[in-house]
Amino acid sequence: MKVSRIKEGRLSNATKSEVRLIQMTPFFSDKVAMQKRMKENPKIYEVHEAKREGLSFAVTTIFPGKIGREFFMTRGHAHRNPDPEIYHVLSGKGLLLCEDESFQHALLEKGCVAYVPGFVRHRTVNVGTHPFIFLTTYATDAGHDYGYVETHGFSKIVVTRRGGWRVEQRVGKKI
Ligand code: M6P
Ligand code: ZN
Numbered sequence: 646m647k648v649s650r651i652k653e654g655r656l657s658n659a660t661k662s663e664v665r666l667i668q669m670t671p672f673f674s675d676k677v678a679m680q681k682r683m684k685e686n687p688k689i690y691e692v693h694e695a696k697r698e699g700l701s702f703a704v705t706t707i708f709p710g711k712i713g714r715e716f717f718m719t720r721g722h723a724h725r726n727p728d729p730e731i732y733h734v735l736s737g738k739g740l741l742l743c744e745d746e747s748f749q750h751a752l753l754e755k756g757c758v759a760y761v762p763g764f765v766r767h768r769t770v771n772v773g774t775h776p777f778i779f780l781t782t783y784a785t786d787a788g789h790d791y792g793y794v795e796t797h798g799f800s801k802i803v804v805t806r807r808g809g810w811r812v813e814q815r816v817g818k819k820i
Contacts, residue, residue: 649695651735654706654778656693663691664720666712671795672720674802674815678713689717701785706778707739707771714804721768721799725788730767730781732759737777740770740803740812748800750812753779766794770803772810 650657665686666679673679687710694703710717721742724730732741734757741759743749744766752772753759761767771777802815 647697651704651780654691654693654704654735654776656695656702656704659693659695659704661691661693664689669720672718672798673712673715674798675713675715678715682712690719696785699785700782701787702780702782704735704778704780705769706776707737707769708776709771709774711805714806716770716772716803716805716810718770718803719768720791721766721794722789722791723766723793724763724783725790726784726786727763728784728787729763730761730783730787732761732769733757733780733782734759735778735780737771737775738773739777739779740772740810742768742770742799742801742803742812744799750801750803766799768794768799772803 665688666682667686669689690705690707692703692705707717734753734755736755738754740750741753743761798815801812803810803812
């Protein structure tokens, strides 16, 4: 048995990785707004991941912020195998986007548990003013595939609107 602790988005006995704007250039839609922020290169999110005998779990913290009108978010990916992924929100407020032939989104807050089926592309977005922190559990060999999202994006983006958020159709060609 091995016990890990979660404190302020940090998971003990885990490997930390952080993703900054420079690593997200294919993912945000407003290229001009992105260029303006590139010097500052803000940290968009960080992940603390632990692998345990075929099952992985990770605590992700998406920081509050926007690039242009678009909220900070994860890159988004699909898994190469049919296993699902479970999301459990620890704090903050965000959206989970899921897309295959159709697009779905759900607002997640502290205490929410969400299920993402295998093969479905998924992304999380912080629509709040505090860090959005959640625990995910997935097969270690899930096979994170970023290819499709990198070239095609999601069909919708999450933007600020009158102090709140709105899911809107992404306009124009991705690249
Ligand atoms: C969740 C899990 C992780 C993933 C992270 C960031 O915690 O799905 O496996 O790495 O979110 O998402 P992404 O890798 O798509 O940027
Ligand atoms: Zn996943």
